[in-house]
Amino acid sequence: MKIVMAIIKPFKLEEVRDALTAIGVHGLTVTEVKGYGRQKGHTEIYRGAEYAVSFLPKIKIEVAVATDQVDKTIEAITSAAKTGQIGDGKIFVINLDHAVRIRTGEADAAAL
């Protein structure tokens, strides 16, 4: 099992969710985050105070999938979240040792 973690543009969240649903991924954790990569921040001016804001708002999604689903998942996120502009985000894949469904006690693949 793997966790696929993706940092995406906030307005792409609904498209990514639809794409994942279409390939049979039912379950997703979403967090509002801030960060920076190659996309530069911006300047905010409040009267005489100028602030260089280098951390931009992004959405982090985490989805746990069976190992054989990873490529399809990455493909779905990539195609849905891509605009071709700097700042589209990144995808990280992390090993997942164990999973449990709290309600039933089912474990691992059955819990996903």
Added chain:
Amino acid sequence: MTFKRPTRAGWAALAIAALCIAGFVDSAFAEDAAPAAAPVPNKGDVAWMLTSSALVLMMSIPGLALFYGGLVRTKNMASVLTQVFAIVSMIGVTWTIYGYSLAFGDGGSMTPWIGGFSKAFLHGVDANSTAATFSNGVVIPELAYFVFQMTFAMITPALIVGAFAERIKFSAVMLFILLWSTLIYYPIAHWVWYVAAPDDVAAAAKALAAATDAAAKTAAQAKLDEVTSSVGWLAGAGALDFAGGTVVHINAGIAGLVGALIIGKRTGYGKDLMAPHSLTMTMIGAALLWVGWFGFNAGSNLEANGTTALAFVNTMVATAGAALSWLLTEWIVKGKPSLLGICSGAVAGLVAVTPASGYAGPIGALVLGLIVSPICLFFVSTVKNALGYDDALDVFGVHCVGGIVGALGTGILVNPALGGVGITDYANITGNNAGTYDLVTQMIAQGKAVLATLLWSGIGSAILYKVVDLIVGLRPTIEQEREGLDISEHGERAYNM
């Protein structure tokens, strides 16, 4: 007995005076005339003054509180709201107990400088007492005058808290404001606005004008000198301040700057992101200030007549002009038109038109509004950054600088040639030169009022900050400041979400 502010309806008074003199009144008759029946307040005037008082209260809470609150960080929102609310409440108490008496009471031999305690605890002020207005023979209930002036005493110290926002102990704010209102505000309000008996001044001036021979002239002059000795010294100097450019804005603005310098910068100033947490709140606050300011400026005419409408219109057009000119200046200079910019411009325009509102004509007020914003913008960005002081919410840059532009602008725009109302009998009491206007004379009087306010409030405030620092300490610890004053000073958060 009542006391009053210098009145404004000079042309009308002049016309009446001229009619009286030309018609059937000689100087002897004027001196010996039997006292007329005591004037009765007009119901419309009473309703307008009480409405205006409520409008000015709305300027402080929620107007100013939200305007300032939106500009601080989330962790200090409740502290700013609490400070403004608490100052308003505290002044409501102290004004009733002794403040009104110090500002608008008879100070005996000290009258040019300070009122006494003759009206402490509202002694002798009841529902039948009256206060004079700017029209001779027109009065309003003294209680209406009392509560209207109270709302001014409330908002002025509340303006100061923006300068040292986000880094001061609540106990220090309360103690400082208690001392400041007593030793700085009440005296300055007295200097500028106290005229014991404007109707007597007008009558004496009329008698002097009508005097035909040397002996009568001497007697009339003596009488005039006697009644004009019972005025605040800046009122006597001929300084024009319709609704509080010096008393309110320069006064609070310089006290704020001194506070920002003595208390020091916010921890992390220039390094941390200190962006406003809610420009939405700031916009609501600025809009409430604008609406409330009609009570502040038009209400300062003390009755409901044509001059009230003039002050109302001036408040409208100067503010619109200033809001627009700040927005455009920022757009040109910094590249983007901002919400905070247009809100700041509106407040700068309101500040600048305050002393001029009943004296300038609408076009003069519009020009004043268009001019004030670029000047204030220059101070809150270029000057502030160059000198490096942390006037957190720009109390100095908007209120003091805007107030000075307004005070000096009033001296120019009152000129009838520029559409102003000219010098009236109560506007230049001791000079007795109603109907005349001299730019140099007037600018000297305006400059005197500005300088006196800057010095008294600047130096006095510096001493009071030091005293407060010795007694309760001005600043919270750095840890408390980092945590935010909402939690460390008040044990609550403005937002739980």
